[in-house]
Amino acid sequence: MSSTPPLRSDEVRGMTARQPWAACILAGKDIENRTRPWRPGCFLLHAGQSLDRSALRDPLAARATRGRELVTGAVLGLVRATGCHQDPEGAKPCTL
Template sequence: MPETQLPPVRGLTVKQPWAWAITTGKNVENRSWKVPEKYIGATLLVHAGLQPAPGAFQDERILALPAMPEVLAAGAVLAVARLAGCHREEDGCCAPWGDADAFHWQLEDVRPLPEPLQYTGALSLWTPSPALLQKVQAVR
């Protein structure tokens, strides 16, 4: 990538409570697919999906985090992060957040937004609208 070309900003929809966990220290997002190399270094908008992850609210890693809010945002951008890398799980790496048989998307510089920004996410990596990017900049 030429030095003048910055990685794109993309949105990543994550089911709750995993999206909330990213705002409180979860630094790995588990996916079944490898992120394309061109997105390494990209800014990600961490978006909470509308549907919760089945069984995740009883996951020991979630229960070990600070007290969860009574109501978790859904259908909203919660944080901004940098996608620092992606690798296949190997020998229990990325504990405690990395799952076996998954690609580990490494997140760095996670900055929760002061308030969730309602927005419709999508599957895979999605392109945020210019209006959403302006709102994110305004509240950061």
């Protein structure tokens, strides 16, 4: 049984991620670094208008996006955030 509360009928949340990271999230990327904390639940995943070209050299991004069209400026799917933590001030973003 999920501990994530269901969405109310009047609540729709969304998050934007630039490509290729949006495609990586849909492919199962399980760590997503954000600048502010998020509460667990479902989100519409929106691909931003711009492409993070430097991320295409990241091995995770290259593997997850191989053969996929990197759509921008659109809602791509529904994702579930299961938890959130804040990295200590000045620390490198979480990678585990």
